[in-house]
Amino acid sequence: MAASPSTARAANDRLALDLLQQEGALTAGQLKNLTGLSRPTVADLVERLGAAGLVHVVGEAGTERRGPNARLYGIVADRAHLAALDVRTGGVAVVVTDLVGTTLREDSLPIGGEAGTGPAVEQAVAFLEGAVAAAGATRLHSIGVGAPGLVDPATGELRDTSGLPAWHRRLLTALRDRLGARVLVENETNLAALAEQRTGAASDRDSFAFLWLGHGVGAALFLDGRLRRGASGGAGEIGFLPVPGTGGLPSAAGCEGGFHSLAGAEAVCALGERYGVGAEGADPALRAAGAVARAVETGREDFLEDLAGRLAVGAAAVASVLDPGCVVLGGEVGLAGGEALAARVQRHTAALSPLATQVRAGVLGGGAVLGGALRMAQDAARDELFAGA
Incomplete structure (x- = not known):
């Protein structure tokens, strides 16, 4: 059955908006070429989108021919x-942006462990309110939140997880009450994987596994173009994976003795000290990354081979069960190790698993969580605002 005129117009408008979101400002001629639509159809949709307040003229494109320059159309960023x-x-x-992703404000705030639940929530909410005000963001639509712990796939809420601060769960309700925006929450490792899939090391992959190598370890799974969360939202809790070489087994109450004990930040720091490439600092993830970076710079093959062998245990387990074809090493350690570490992990993984698995270095590091949270917020705003176009 052929689409009705209104359905066809809506599809054309959404296609044009998606292109303007991805490519930036375009002329009507460029929209015509990219969409395959006729010139009159493009003219009509530009007029419709302008009347809806979604698109406006942002400048002119110079041409070599005589006559007036072509107008450039872009999404109304504010x-x-x-x-x-x-x-x-x-x-x-926190980062605050406009609809097209231009950064208006970016900042961070430490919240000490001595702060109680109420004061910690107040600090975090007031900090975000201040960032929004400083950015001049008068139309806050969506807030994407990346947090450690499990997100219930049925409710979209952060689950009560032992070992994590109680203020994390209280924060979401406070954000909704105080800022009046849509609040979306996702596990931090899933968001880091989303960022690497959109603009990072996995941008050409529909299926891949992502290993977060930071303070702790975690995994995220993209299979056939979709993020897979599992029945309870716990897919990727690789820190609990029982592995050889730890001298123990993990339990339901903690991941000590699991893969975390081989590849978490404290384990990597201890390994660095053993090989004489230790780094200083208060943050374990940054110290671990510093040790890895130092080993790469100084060519410490012994350290890199030892670390790669440890990481390959987790990579091979994921590859053998899920066959993603590609594993991305993310987080601070993955970024610090770069291709030097990734190539070694790939070689060790090939010795452990019969399934061909490419191992790549993540390119976004610890900033991937914030980038993924922003992508989630941007998708939500775009879906709602563009839905009636």
């Missing part, structure tokens, strides 16, 4: 503002 929040056990980081 039609909506977005915020992203990376919630860690020791603080929060």
